[in-house]
Every structure is written in C-alpha cells, then in structure tokens.
Amino acid sequence: MKVLIIEDEPQLAANMISYLSGQNYVCELASDYSQALAKISSYRYDCILLDLMLPGGNGLNILEELKRLKKEDGVIIISAKNALEDKISGLELGADDYLAKPFHLSELSARVFSVIRRRSFANANIIQHGELTVNLPAKTVEVCGKTVVLTKKEFELLIFFIGNRGRVISKSAIAEHLSGDLADMLDSHDFIYAHVKNLKKKLSDAGCGSYLKTLYGNGYKWDI
Amino acid sequence: MIKLLDKPLRAFTTYSMIVLLCSIPAYFIIIDLIWVHEINEHNQLLAEATKKNLVRLNSDQTQLLAAISLWNTLQPKTKIQPVRALKNDSTYNVYRKNNYNADGGYDRFQGLVTYVEINRQPYSLTVEANVEESYETIIAITAITILFFVILLVGFIKLNKNISKRLWAPFYHTLQQIKAFNLSDDQVVQFAPNTIIEFQELNDSIARLMEGNLSTFKRQKEFTENASHELQTPLAIVQSKLDLLIQDDSITADQSRLIEETNNALSRVSRINKNLLLLAKIENQQFLAKQSINMSLKLGVMLELLTNLIETREIAFQVHAECQVEANSTLTEIMLTNLLMNAIRYTCNDAKLDISLFSDKLVVSNAGTYPLEDQKLFLRFGSTSVQTPGSGLGLSIVKEICDRHGWIVSYNFTECRHSFTITFNSA
Numbered sequence: 140m141k142v143l144i145i146e147d148e149p150q151l152a153a154n155m156i157s158y159l160s161g162q163n164y165v166c167e168l169a170s171d172y173s174q175a176l177a178k179i180s181s182y183r184y185d186c187i188l189l190d191l192m193l194p195g196g197n198g199l200n201i202l203e204e205l206k207r208l209k210k211e212d213g214v215i216i217i218s219a220k221n222a223l224e225d226k227i228s229g230l231e232l233g234a235d236d237y238l239a240k241p242f243h244l245s246e247l248s249a250r251v252f253s254v255i256r257r258r259s260f261a262n263a264n265i266i267q268h269g270e271l272t273v274n275l276p277a278k279t280v281e282v283c284g285k286t287v288v289l290t291k292k293e294f295e296l297l298i299f300f301i302g303n304r305g306r307v308i309s310k311s312a313i314a315e316h317l318s319g320d321l322a323d324m325l326d327s328h329d330f331i332y333a334h335v336k337n338l339k340k341k342l343s344d345a346g347c348g349s350y351l352k353t354l355y356g357n358g359y360k361w362d363i
Numbered sequence: 364m365i366k367l368l369d370k371p372l373r374a375f376t377t378y379s380m381i382v383l384l385c386s387i388p389a390y391f392i393i394i395d396l397i398w399v400h401e402i403n404e405h406n407q408l409l410a411e412a413t414k415k416n417l418v419r420l421n422s423d424q425t426q427l428l429a430a431i432s433l434w435n436t437l438q439p440k441t442k443i444q445p446v447r448a449l450k451n452d453s454t455y456n457v458y459r460k461n462n463y464n465a466d467g468g469y470d471r472f473q474g475l476v477t478y479v480e481i482n483r484q485p486y487s488l489t490v491e492a493n494v495e496e497s498y499e500t501i502i503a504i505t506a507i508t509i510l511f512f513v514i515l516l517v518g519f520i521k522l523n524k525n526i527s528k529r530l531w532a533p534f535y536h537t538l539q540q541i542k543a544f545n546l547s548d549d550q551v552v553q554f555a556p557n558t559i560i561e562f563q564e565l566n567d568s569i570a571r572l573m574e575g576n577l578s579t580f581k582r583q584k585e586f587t588e589n590a591s592h593e594l595q596t597p598l599a600i601v602q603s604k605l606d607l608l609i610q611d612d613s614i615t616a617d618q619s620r621l622i623e624e625t626n627n628a629l630s631r632v633s634r635i636n637k638n639l640l641l642l643a644k645i646e647n648q649q650f651l652a653k654q655s656i657n658m659s660l661k662l663g664v665m666l667e668l669l670t671n672l673i674e675t676r677e678i679a680f681q682v683h684a685e686c687q688v689e690a691n692s693t694l695t696e697i698m699l700t701n702l703l704m705n706a707i708r709y710t711c712n713d714a715k716l717d718i719s720l721f722s723d724k725l726v727v728s729n730a731g732t733y734p735l736e737d738q739k740l741f742l743r744f745g746s747t748s749v750q751t752p753g754s755g756l757g758l759s760i761v762k763e764i765c766d767r768h769g770w771i772v773s774y775n776f777t778e779c780r781h782s783f784t785i786t787f788n789s790a
Contacts, residue, residue, distance in 0.1 A: 148596050154603035161610070219595035223649070223693065241599035241633050244606035307609045311626045355619040358609055 140255060141165045143184040145175040145201065146217065147194050155188065158244040159251065161306060172196030179205055179212070185255045186213040188247070189234070191225060199225070202232040213254040217242070243312035245303045252302030266301060268363060271347050273297065282345035292317055293338045300351060300361035307358045335359065368527045372519055379515050383508050390504045391497070398494050399473055403454060406475035406490040413441065413488060414479040424482055431486075442489040449478045449485045456494070471496045533562045537569065544573060546580050547646060584646050591640035598633055605629065638756035641697070642743070645763050650691045658686035659720055665699050666718075669707070677715045684722035688787050690768050698764040701757040702727050702783055709781065725785045734776035741772070 142164045146152040149170065156166040167184075169175035172195030179187065179201065187205075191198035198216070205212060214234040218225055226237045235254045238247060256264055256275055266273040272281040278294055280287045289297065299316050300308070313331045339351055352360045365373075420430065431443045453476045458469040474491040527535075533555075540552045551574055554566035608614070609622055644650065659682045666680060688695070703718070710716050710729040719726045739745030741762040744755040761783075765772040771786040 148600065150600045151596065151603060154600065154607055157607055158603070158610075219592050219599075239637075240595040241602040241629075244603050309606065309609055309623060309626050311623070311630050312606070315630070355614075355616040358619065358623070 140185045141167070141182070142251060143167050143169060143175075143178055143182075143187045143212075145169045145188065145193065145198065146190045147171060147192075148190075154244065155247065158306070159248060162248055162252075162303070164251070170194075172201070175201055176204060179210065180208060183210070184212045185258070186215065186251050188251070189214055189216050191216060191218045191220065191229070199228060199232060202229060202234060206233050211258070213258045215247075215250055215254055217247075243309065243315065245299070245306065245308045245312045246316055248306070249299045249302035249316065253298065268301070268350070269348060271342070271350075273301065282342065282347045285345055287341055287345045287347075289338065289341060292334050293341070296334055296338050300359065304361045304363055307354055307360045309358050313359065368523055368531065372523045375519055376516060379519075380512060383512050383515075387501070387504050387508050390508075391501050394500055394504070395497065399456070402473040402492045402494050403475065406454075406473065406492055407477075409441070410475055410477045410488050410490045413443075413490070414477065417443075417479065417481055417486075424484075427482060440491045442487075444487050444489075446478065446485050446487045449480060450487075452477045458496075469496070533557045533559065534565070537562070537566055541569060546576060547648075549577065549581070549648075551577060584643050587639055588643040588647070591636050591643065594636050598629065598636065602626075602629060602633075635756065638760060642756065642760060642763055645694065645760070645767060650694050650767075653689050653691055656688050656690050656692060656695055658688060658725065661695060662699060662718065662720065662725075665696065665703060669700075669703060678718065679715055680718045680720075682720045684720070686720055686722050686725070686787065688768075694764045694767065698761050698785075701761050702785070705757050705761075706781070706783070723787050725787075726782055727784075728780050728782035730779060731776065731781040732779065735774065735781060737774050737776075740774055 140163070142159055144152050144155050144159075144166055146155065146168070147170050152168050152170065156168060159166050164186075167178065167182075169178050172193045175189075175193065189198050189201060193201075198218075202214060202216075205214065215236040215238055216225070216229045216234045217238050217240065218229075219240045229237055235257070236250050238250060253275075256266075264275045266275065270283045272284075273279075274281075275298070280289055280294065280297065295317060296313070299313065310331060313335075317331060317334065335351070335353075339349070342351075343349060350361050350363060352362055354360055417427075417430075420427070422430065435442055455474045455476070456471065457474065458471050461468055461470045471494045472491045473494045474489055477488050477490070479486050479488055537554060540554065544550075544552050552570065554570060557563045557566060605622055605626055609619065614622070662680065666678060670678065703716075706716050706727045706729045709731060714730040717726070717728045719728075736745075741758050743759045745759070762772055764770075765785060769788045773784050773786070775782055775784075
C-alpha cells in the first residue's frame with residue numbers, strides 16, 4: 140500500500156512516516172506544493188495525506204488537480220485550521236476524510252486504513268484474521284463462522300484496533316476516537332474500559348484468540 | 364436625569380417667573396403713585412377753584428352759611444366746615460363703605476383738606492375723589508402677569524421643541540448611531556456630513572474612536588486565531604512523538620504512566636486551543652447560516668450520544684412544551700454539549716441530572732454542594748482551578764453562542780441544585 144504524505148513540517152512528516160511504515164505502508168513525502176503536484180501526476184497512491192497550508196500553494200488546488208487528472212487516490216485532509224469551510228470544500232472536491240491537527244498517529248492510521256478499505260473492491264472489504272472475519276460494509280463480525288453481535292462503539296473499537304495492528308494505542312487516543320469532539324469535555328477516560336472489556340469478552344466467548352493485549356494498564360495493542 | 368434642552372428651559376422659566384413676580388409690586392406701586400398723584404392734582408384744582416369762587420361771592424354771613432350748607436348737601440365729594448384756625452394743606456387716603464353701589468363694597472378715596480378764610484372765619488375745604496382700590500389693582504396686575512407668564516412658558520416650550528428638532532437633530536442622530544454600535548458587528552458607523560463645526564468634530568472624533576476600537580478588537584481576534592493555528596502543528600508534533608514513544612518495547616510501566624499523564628495534559632492543551640479557536644471563529648461570525656431547529660429532537664440526539672459514553676449517570680429529560688428555535692445548527696450542538704457535559708462533570712455519580720425543556724427556555728440542573736461563583740462563571744478561564752480539569756472555556760462558549768443568537772443564559776443555585784437556564788427569544 141502506497142501512501143503519499145504532503146506535509147511541510149519535517150518532524151511531523153517523519154513521525155507519520157515512522158508510524159505508518161510500521162503498519163507496512165510504503166510512504167513517500169512531498170514537502171511543498173510543486174513536489175506534491177509532480178508526485179500526484181506521476182504516480183498512483185492508495186492514500187494521500189494532504190496538509191492544506193503548503194509552501195507554494197493551497198492544498199485545495201491539489202485536490203482540484205487530482206480531480207482534473209481523474210485520479211482515484213484516496214485523500215485525507217490534514218489541517219491546522221479545522222475550519223468548517225475548508226472541511227466542506229475539501230470533501231466537495233473529493234477528499235475522503237478530514238483530520239484536524241493535533242491528532243494521534245493511531246487515529247491517522249485508522250483513518251488511512253478505512254479510506255483504503257472503502258476504496259478497495261468488495262473482497263478487500265472483508266478482513267480475515269485467523270478465526271475472525273470482519274465485514275466492513277455490512278458491519279458484521281464472525282468468529283469461526285458464527286456471528287458475534289457487537290454494539291456500534293464496540294465495532295468502531297475493533298476496527299480501530301485492527302487498523303493499528305501491532306501498535307500500542309494510548310487510552311487518550313481511544314477516548315478521542317470513540318467520543319470525537321466530546322472527548323474535549325470528558326475529564327476521565329474511564330468509560331473506555333467498559334467498552335474494551337465488553338469487546339474482549341464477546342470475542343473470547345465466541346472462541347476468538349486473545350489478540351487484544353493490555354499493556355501496563357495504560358495502552359492496548361492488537362497482536363496477530 | 365433630564366434632557367439637555369430641558370436644562371436651559373428650566374433656567375429660563377425660573378428666571379422669567381422671578382422677573383414677572385418682581386414686576387407685580389413694581390407695577391402696582393407705579394400705577395398707584397400715578398393714580399394718587401393725578402387725583403391729588405385734580406383735588407387741588409377743584410379746591411382752588413372752589414375757594415376762589417367762594418371768596419369772590421362776597422356775600423354776607425347769612426348768605427354764606429346758606430351757600431355752604433347748600434354746597435355741602437349738593438356736592439357729596441366736598442365739604443366745607445368752619446374751623447378754629449388755618450392750617451397747612453393735607454391729604455388722606457381712606458376706604459369707606461359704599462352706600463350707593465349695589466354690592467355694598469368698600470371704596471377707596473383720596474382726599475385733600477385745604478383751608479380758606481372767608482369773612483374772617485377760617486373754613487376747611489375737603490375734596491375727595493374715588494381712587495382705584497389697591498387690591499383690585501393688584502388682582503388685575505397679577506392676572507395679567509400670570510397670563511403673560513403662561514404665554515412665555517408655552518412659547519419657551521414650543522421654541523425649545525423646534526430648536527431641539529432642528530439645531531440638535533444631528534446630535535441626537537449621532538447619539539442613536541453610537542447606541543446602535545456593536546464592537547463585534549465589525550461595522551464602522553457612517554456619520555452623515557454636518558455643516559455645524561462642533562457636530563462635525565464630534566462625529567469625526569467618535570468615528571476615529573470607533574475605528575481604533577474596531578481595529579484593536581480585530582487584532583485581538585486575529586491574534587487569538589493565529590496563535591491557535593500556530594500552536595496546532597507543534598502540538599501535533601508532540602502528540603505524534605508520544606504516540607511513537609509508546610511503541611518502544613523496552614518501555615517500563617513507570618515510563619508508560621508518565622507518557623499517559625503527558626498525553627492527558629497534552630489533550631487538555633489541545634482542547635483549550637481548539638476552544639479558543641472556536642471562540643475566535645464565533646466572534647468572527649463564521650457560523651452565520653441559520654435554520655429552524657426542534658430543540659427536543661436535537662436534545663434527544665445529543666443525549667443518545669452522551670449516554671453511549673456515560674452510563675453511570677441518570678438523566679431525566681422532560682419536554683414540557685415543544686420548542687422551535689431559529690439558530691445555527693453547529694453552534695446549537697456545541698452549546699448543548701457544553702452545557703450538558705458541564706452539568707455531568709459536576710454531578711456526583713449517583714446524582715440525577717434534570718433537563719427540562721419549555722416552549723421558551725431550557726433548564727439543566729444538577730445537585731451540588733456549593734454555589735458556583737456566578738461573577739466569573741461565564742468568563743474565559745474564569746472557573747479553571749486544579750479541581751476542575753476542564754478547559755475553562757466551555758461556559759464562555761455557551762455564553763458567546765447565546766449572545767450570537769440573542770438568547771440569555773443564567774445561573775442560579777437554589778436548594779442545593781445548580782441550574783443553568785437558557786431563555787430563547789420569543790420570536
């Protein structure tokens with residue numbers, strides 16, 4: 140899977156590359172507008188991470204260029220502005236998602252995962268992990284062919300873990316993923332315990348191996 | 364408080380009243396003096412003529428006495444009487460009951476007593492004339508004075524109104540425009556050009572002040588927005604570095620705890636920053652689109668979202684009446700979230716949270732032990748402390764959103780319950 144990171148801040152770009160490379164993504168970097176234009180017109184990417192404020196031009200123009208070139212690359216806008224208009228015009232121009240800075244790398248990885256899956260053909264939309272089968276469009280989970288009924292939050296949580304497989308996810312990242320903007324208002328992240336506990340129990344009851352590991356009581360890791 | 368133009372009106376009125384009051388005795392004294400002087404002159408002339416004629420008669424004593432007797436009978440206003448000796452002339456002024464007039468009032472007389480010697484016998488000659496009574500004069504003068512005072516007063520008021528309409532019109536116009544001025548509207552007031560120097564200077568000065576204020580306010584908003592924007596990228600770097608750090612297999616439990624604590628503090632910084640940015644955006648009027656919102660539906664959706672996250676709290680949601688408001692959807696959601704989360708945050712685990720919706724207001728209340736400081740409650744960072752881990756901006760965002768929509772948010776603490784009330788405008 141090829142990911143293009145269009146980001147002018149070298150440290151942030153390096154961190155993104157470091158995290159995503161560990162997820163078996165092949166990452167390329169464009170640190171300004173002209174580099175980005177050159178890359179998108181020459182290559183095809185599964186996902187493009189696009190910072191809107193770039194030296195040399197506006198990131199929205201890159202979206203327009205992609206549209207003009209009839210490219211099918213998935214695009215996630217990463218912006219420091221978190222402005223509603225940018226979000227709307229970005230999504231109208233064909234972006235798949237919008238992520239406001241600052242964000243957790245696990246959140247980024249989960250978004251990349253779902254953008255790539257959403258754009259893939261139907262068979263790629265079904266994730267097979269040993270005895271565990273997850274149908275993304277239908278939002279169903281099967282263990283050894285038996286359906287496991289999960290709540291909406293538990294399903295979101297499972298996809299989040301799978302999208303960050305092999306990586307440690309902090310509690311605050313999970314809290315923000317589950318509650319969205321409401322995380323701003325929540326002082327305690329305790330509520331995620333209940334969801335994680337329920338998910339673990341449902342999966343192990345159905346006979347699924349314990350892929351989800353708790354690390355030092357402060358983070359989680361989905362290990363295959 | 365009185366109006367500017369009423370002040371000179373009062374002074375003018377008082378002054379003219381004093382002048383007119385003083386004029387009453389002055390007029391009276393002068394008119395009376397003229398009266399008495401004229402009557403005295405008339406009496407003098409009459410007396411001199413009578414004396415001359417009596418002396419010229421040259422009659423004997425018997426004839427004289429008969430003539431005097433006849434004179435006294437026929438001439439009621441004069442009297443001739445024999446006296447012992449000649450004296451100097453004198454005048455007198457008396458009120459006497461009137462026998463001839465139907466109303467029987469008192470009349471005022473001015474008299475002259477003069478002396479004449481006829482046939483070696485001194486006689487006194489008294490001549491009287493009716494003078495206008497003092498009180499009648501005073502009444503007449505007072506009546507006229509009051510009449511003129513009333514005319515003056517009416518004139519003053521009318522003139523004042525006309526002057527205020529024409530002369531002060533630009534001033535009142537300017538005043539109206541200043542009253543309508545709102546810093547957050549970002550609109551410089553346009554004053555019409557004026558031909559009067561003072562008003563033109565006033566308008567120019569006010570326009571300059573407003574422009575200064577507006578640009579300061581704008582700079583402040585821009586500063587907040589820029590600072591927040593600039594902070595997002597370094598925050599993202601720190602966040603991503605922490606996310607990478609926990610991937611390290613050699614991390615100990617203690618280090619992991621430190622990282623998680625750093626993560627929590629960083630989330631708080633991020634949310635303060637986000638909220639500051641949101642406030643700046645609301646102030647910059649970036650949420651203008653309005654639509655009709657059904658409050659009970661909206662609240663229902665919000666509560667469903669919340670109860671997914673908070674299962675331990677009991678929330679009682681009562682709809683007393685349907686409530687439809689015209690508002691920005693995004694802002695309304697933010698306001699409700701902040702309000703509800705604020706209530707949830709300060710409610711103990713087992714306490715109930717009450718939400719009541721009426722046709723014109725929303726009340727969110729929860730149990731509490733101490734009243735909050737309502738002076739600082741809605742100020743930015745007004746309620747932050749070590750005990751309250753919020754961003755300190757939640758309620759000021761609620762206030763700002765209410766201000767934008769012309770709603771009123773209020774707080775009170777009664778019977779150990781905090782309650783926040785949002786009063787929607789009746790429209």
